[in-house]
Amino acid sequence: MRRLLALALAGSCLAGIAVAHETVPAEQRIIPYVGGVPLCGDPSVLARISTNFAEKEAKFWNSNLTLVEYAKIQPLAWRPWGLEEIPRRYCTATVTASDGRHHRIDYSVREDLDFIGNGWGVEFCVTDLDRNLAYSPACRMARP
Numbered sequence: 001m002r003r004l005l006a007l008a009l010a011g012s013c014l015a016g017i018a019v020a021h022e023t024v025p026a027e028q029r030i031i032p033y034v035g036g037v038p039l040c041g042d043p044s045v046l047a048r049i050s051t052n053f054a055e056k057e058a059k060f061w062n063s064n065l066t067l068v069e070y071a072k073i074q075p076l077a078w079r080p081w082g083l084e085e086i087p088r089r090y091c092t093a094t095v096t097a098s099d100g101r102h103h104r105i106d107y108s109v110r111e112d113l114d115f116i117g118n119g120w121g122v123e124f125c126v127t128d129l130d131r132n133l134a135y136s137p138a139c140r141m142a143r144p
Contacts, residue, residue, distance in 0.1 A: 025083040040091035041073040049124050069096040080144040087111040090144045106142040
């Protein structure tokens, strides 16, 4: 009887493990789901990057450098690690800074990663302007 009970318990545990590994899109685990990760060239995404860049430059580097123009905007990846992860869109572009220099910018738009998880957020790295080397080497850590 004990052996039968042990087999039944082991079988139910294994069944639970199989269910736990089903691929469920991350956004289907949150109710209500707002949804929507803007595209790479969405004006609101580019505006947020420009604003955050200018604030960071002024606050931490005592610089008035800004991003003034985006070109060659291209998607790099959409959900590169699978459906079960938070939706992320990876992008790259060429950006012109206010000093006239052109730089590569790598950025990601991420669902539920804005302030306290409310809405989408962005992370970005401007090559040659990653002053604290947060995404070193050469912004590689900002890409998928």
